[in-house]
Amino acid sequence: MNISLDRLPTTITAYLISHTARDLDAAMRWYATDAEVTDEGKTYHGRDEIRAWMARSAGEYTYTTELTGARQVDDHTYVATHHLEGNFPGGNVDLDFTFTLEDDVITRLVIA
Incomplete structure (x- = not known):
């Protein structure tokens, strides 16, 4: 089911902000110790x-x-779709970041 961007869980939005800013310490705090x-x-x-x-x-x-x-x-899985543009092969791409959450941390992230 499509949802508005502001309905993504705080865990995901905070992680994405950290990830985009390339702040490794802040991003890592959102992962479970056994995450994939x-x-x-x-x-x-x-x-x-x-x-x-x-x-x-x-x-x-x-x-x-x-x-x-x-x-x-x-209840545990959300997809955040991103459009990327840059100096990578192809120059632009739409990617789905599929998050699985447990207890407000990321247990799995699949980027495809």
């Missing part, structure tokens, strides 16, 4: 791997991002 992130077909397990992924991806390309849509899949 899947991006570009590779899965990162736990906070150490996720932090390393975030640090690497933050410096790999320069881009802007705009949150363009949101939907709620179930």
